[in-house]
Amino acid sequence: MNNDEVIHETPLVVHDLGHEAHTHHHKETFITKYVFSQDHKMISKQFLITGIIWAVIGGLFSVIFRLQLGYPDQTFPFLEDILGHWGKGGKIDPEFYYALVTMHGTILVFFVLTAGLSGTFSNFLIPLQAGARDMASPFLNMLSYWFFFLSSVIMFSSLFVQTGPASGGWTIYPPLSALGEASDGAKMGMDLWLASIAMFIISVLLGGLNYISTILNMRTKGMSMTRMPLTIWAFFFTAVLGVLSFPVLLSAVVLLLFDRHLGTSFYLSDIVINGKILPNQGGSPILFQHLFWFLGHPEVYIIALPAMGITSEVISVNSRKPIFGYMAMVGSFFAIASLSFMVWAHHMFVTGMNPFLGSFFVLLTLLIAVPSAIKVFNWLTTLWKGNIRFTPAMLFAIGFVSLFISGGLTGIWLGNSSLDIHLHDTYFVIAHFHLVMGVASMFGMFAGIYHWYPKMYGRYMNNTLAYIHFWVTIAGAYCIFWPMHYEGLAGMPRRYYDFSNWESFKMFGGLNEFISVVAMIVFSVQLLFIFNFFYSIFKGRKVTTTNPWGANTLEWTTPIRPGHGNWPGEIPEVHRWAYDYGKDGRDFIPQTEPVGADEQRH
């Protein structure tokens, strides 16, 4: 469907009369072009750059708390200079340590890997690859970014309140988060956290509504669902997960706000705090965990699926081979998306859940290994005997596959409720989810940025810096998280401020120091990436051809710097799927090329 009338918000009648005139000459001022833009490409860049800023803040927090973990007996006077009373005497305040881990998790999970990843690439690629001039509702799309911005401002301001930001862990379990008396981080910071996340949920919902209706309704002629690139399938399932799971978090947040401020007892019962008996009766903190993880588990896939989609596309393009098992890939996306709603209680095996009930969640959790393995094998078989070009994007995509395997295998351990009793809340869990969804999805994001940067800015990023970025990051990621498996198996609990009091964890002192050093190196290499990113916007090598990677998908049929509306003339018609690489002796056949008479069946 043609969406000119959506872009211009003019009545349908006018549009039908002037059908051949497709130039887009609406006036653009600085404000409408760069700030309150309704162009999906600009909105995606806004998401990306906001996400990058958050990633620096979230990453820096991890470096600061790694200082404490790696060097528990030393003091760093500069910490007092930057943190004030939180770093008195050059040592991180224990309360602030919890705030740091909480904010690190919140920022990375929500602001970077949800908004920064899905917000950027869903916005950028859905209209371009599905063949639409813009989103179903560009206005709602703009609102989606500005709600994210508002949410960012609230969360950022919570870093500066006197009592500090939220500090009950990113899962904000009550009663700790429900009672201001419980800790400093449960006071003002917690309220700002909840307000910020409420805004964030609205942003995700507005974005998700748009992504789904654009994919289902606005594809160009000939672009049937089974001809869509896998990126679009991934964004589709991501948006469905977001739209169905985030409202449940909203209800959890609303109930928590009532408990905090209006004296209700949804999550509270029989609590004694500082010797005072609270009147709250009849609530249950487990209820919050159910509501939270009903979002929380799909959220993992909201983070992972876009990275999987980007990886599929980048691997196929740079192997010069069709993606292996296209329908199996789509099917496994579907399987992962539906299973993700039925496994939330595997985060709650140790809450006193009925073991009989737990066994169902074990079964469903382990079932996710099947579609995940299908995807991994399909990526490997796509790479197999491919004519591989090791572009930075390709390296990061292969890195994603590697990290996804390494982190995914430990998921099978953790999914077993009996093993989980031992491993729950240890560094083993940290290692597992950082590899499988944290670093892996960051790699998917990097792959996407390096691959589509020429389309976003009309310039290339510097390759040498990109290669340094890749090799240090992948080696660093394994050096940081691999040792944590051993620490976790030895029982080292997560979220602890200092382990030197325990005889049994003393042997990990050197290992913790090593992890901290690597974490700092990896963080500094990310700054190199950021330098590369911003420098290349202005000074990068210019793109001279519309299709620099020799890819089939529609975004490479637009001009090098497409205007609002994407294609200057008619939207091209699609005649084939997106993966005709190395077919009939030809390197690649774009989707817009009609199927020839003597062509092999596709």
Next chain:
Amino acid sequence: MIAVMKQENKRIHPHKFTLWIALASIIMMFTGLTSAYIIKRNLANWITFELPQIFWYSTAVIIISSITIIISRNYFRQRQMKQYRLWLAITLVLGIAFVLMQYIGFTQLWHSGITLTKNVSFSFLYILVGLHALHVIGGVVALGIVLVKAYSPRVKTYNIVPVDLINTYWHFVDLLWIYLLIFLSMIR
């Protein structure tokens, strides 16, 4: 050209489709709350409550408002703008009346001792009914905007999409209320 237009008309307008997904997401929020309600109800310390009489009258009001908005849409399709505006205004008044009646119901509950914090069951009652009322208020605001546009002498539009959107949303909050009412009177 006519053939092309016909083909395009068959597909649902993207804004309408977006609204349907938004409704799915609102349903998920209420599903989360009502399932939490069911779980809590089976735990100890649950006090049942009686719904105030006025909630049944407000139900009648919102059902009637659904009918009046259908009437106004029919007049819009027949291009009888005067009648359309009249019935739209009636719907708006009924919508406001509904919210007021819910408020009166709340005050009655409060005075009969069913206060927000007394028991979890009462808290749930206030949250469910209150969140629904918020959604109705959102609909009232949207209705108001459509109405102002309908009265504006400057803009003459016969585009049915906004009218359809507000229709769908209004019927949705109506059905949602009926669901909540049945839910709250059957399971308490």
